[in-house]
Amino acid sequence: MLSSAVIVFREVLEAALIVTILMAATRGLRGRTQWIGGGLVVGLSGAFVVALFAGSINSAFKGVGQELLNAGILLTAVSMLAWHNIWMSRHARALVAQLKQVGARITEGSLPLYVLAVTAGLAVLREGSEVVLFMYGVAASGSSASMMLSGGALGVVVGIAAGALLYFGLLRIPTQWLFRVTGWLILLLAAGLAASAAGYLSQAGILPSQAPLWNSSALLSEKSILGQLLHVLVGYQARPTAIQLGFYLVTLLLIAGAMKWVGNAQPRVRAKASGA
Amino acid sequence: MKQILLALLIGASLPAFAEMPVFQITIKDHLFQPAQTMIPAGQQVKLVVDNQDDTPEEFEGDDFDVEKIIPGHSQAEILVGPFEAGEYKFVGEFHEDTAKGALIVQ
Numbered sequence: 001m002l003s004s005a006v007i008v009f010r011e012v013l014e015a016a017l018i019v020t021i022l023m024a025a026t027r028g029l030r031g032r033t034q035w036i037g038g039g040l041v042v043g044l045s046g047a048f049v050v051a052l053f054a055g056s057i058n059s060a061f062k063g064v065g066q067e068l069l070n071a072g073i074l075l076t077a078v079s080m081l082a083w084h085n086i087w088m089s090r091h092a093r094a095l096v097a098q099l100k101q102v103g104a105r106i107t108e109g110s111l112p113l114y115v116l117a118v119t120a121g122l123a124v125l126r127e128g129s130e131v132v133l134f135m136y137g138v139a140a141s142g143s144s145a146s147m148m149l150s151g152g153a154l155g156v157v158v159g160i161a162a163g164a165l166l167y168f169g170l171l172r173i174p175t176q177w178l179f180r181v182t183g184w185l186i187l188l189l190a191a192g193l194a195a196s197a198a199g200y201l202s203q204a205g206i207l208p209s210q211a212p213l214w215n216s217s218a219l220l221s222e223k224s225i226l227g228q229l230l231h232v233l234v235g236y237q238a239r240p241t242a243i244q245l246g247f248y249l250v251t252l253l254l255i256a257g258a259m260k261w262v263g264n265a266q267p268r269v270r271a272k273a274s275g276a
Numbered sequence: 277m278k279q280i281l282l283a284l285l286i287g288a289s290l291p292a293f294a295e296m297p298v299f300q301i302t303i304k305d306h307l308f309q310p311a312q313t314m315i316p317a318g319q320q321v322k323l324v325v326d327n328q329d330d331t332p333e334e335f336e337g338d339d340f341d342v343e344k345i346i347p348g349h350s351q352a353e354i355l356v357g358p359f360e361a362g363e364y365k366f367v368g369e370f371h372e373d374t375a376k377g378a379l380i381v382q
Contacts, residue, residue: 003372054332055347063353066345130334133345134370137331199341205355209320217339239341 004151005158007134010228011127012159017232018077018123020163021189022116024170025084025182028099035113036120043121047128054133067204073126074197080119081190082255085183087111089263092179099175131156185233187255192235194251195244202243212239296322301377303327303346306368308377317361317381323354333375338365340379357381 019036026032050057050069057065088095091111131152138148173181201207217238220227230236235248297316301323302309315321327333327346335344335354346352359381368375 007369007372054345055350058345058347058350058352066352130345133332133347134334137333137348137370140331203342203344203355209355209358211358211360212341237341 001147001151001154004134004138004148005155008131008152008155009159010155010223011131011134012156013162013228014232015123015127016159016163017166017229018189019120020167020170021182021185022084022120024167025088025179025186026111026116027171027178028095029111029113031113032116035117039117039119039121040124042117043124044128046121046125047132050125050129051132051136054129061204064204064206067200068206070126071197071200071204073122074193074200077119077122078190078194078197078251080115080122081186081193082251082258083115084111084119085186085190085255086258086262087115088179088183089259090265092183095179096175183259187252187259188234189232190255191248191252192231192233192237195235195237195240195248198241198244198247199237202241207243210241210243212241213245215239296320298322298324301325303329303333303368303375305329306333306371306374308366308368308375311377312380313377314380314382315357315359318358320355320357323356324351325354326351332370334369336367336369338367340364340366342366343369 019040022036023032026036054066057069059065061068088111135149135152138152139145141148170178170182198207202209215238220230220236220238222228222231222236222238227236227238237244240248297319299313299315299321301313303325306329313323325335325344325346327348327350330348332345332347335342335346335352337343337356340356340359342354342356344352344354356379359379361381364379364381366377366379
């Protein structure tokens, strides 16, 4: 029972943390709950579809369909998170003002909210399909199925609870700092996802395979809870290759650069917000 | 100049593809057979993992980074390495208690 709880927890945690950070990062944006919720529902349904067609996905593209799907999902999520952060760099001040109820309104340019829906949906799609396959195997195995299934359910609950914990922790951050913190979290999250995508592309043989630059798994295993948390939150990998490190750094610099550029290009919003 | 470089590149990479060694690993009753597979060091190899069980399995490296779901009654090809000599453990994540294996790199 505990083993299935642990496996499911690992998968749920990643999705839960991503959705959590997204929720905190969009505090005060009208309609974000519906869009993120909608994304979750579609993503969860998609997870069942992916699990159902796991066989055909596997044999697609000469046997690397699964790797390509994973890399595609991850890179799409990265671009959505980048978009979100760049948009925020322009509108965070107005949002803060609005949250403090000083009457400021975000009028100019709006974040297409489907960005949120797609990101949340992709997070549950990827992790959810693995949970579905695992639970299917458990259910099909007979004897100890009910114990294992309740273990799985426990894993889901604890994973979501961990997400909720982070959410309420983030909300304790003073409003004027909140979006700066979530901006950094999303930046690191996106860079980590890009590095994971590079791993799948290497596994598919599209990027060259390399020996890892270092191996810190004895120090901090990715399978430990702390390792897992850091893997999701800052992209920690115990055995990164040069390509993965490159993906990580380039993603980080590109998004941070675009945020700075867009943020600086809009002094009007800043003046309006502080004047209000 | 560009063509020459391209030709060199293709020429250099083709034999590597042609000579990539292939190793068969079977999953049955949530066990890997053989549990240990000898592979050469410093070279990428292809593992063909045949899941003969009814249930899906996730092939996951413990000491190397590979993650691949293999549905029941299907095969997956997995590229691994190049590795230095040593033992590299892997597991079937969905049945971690029994599905344990290792690559012995020489």
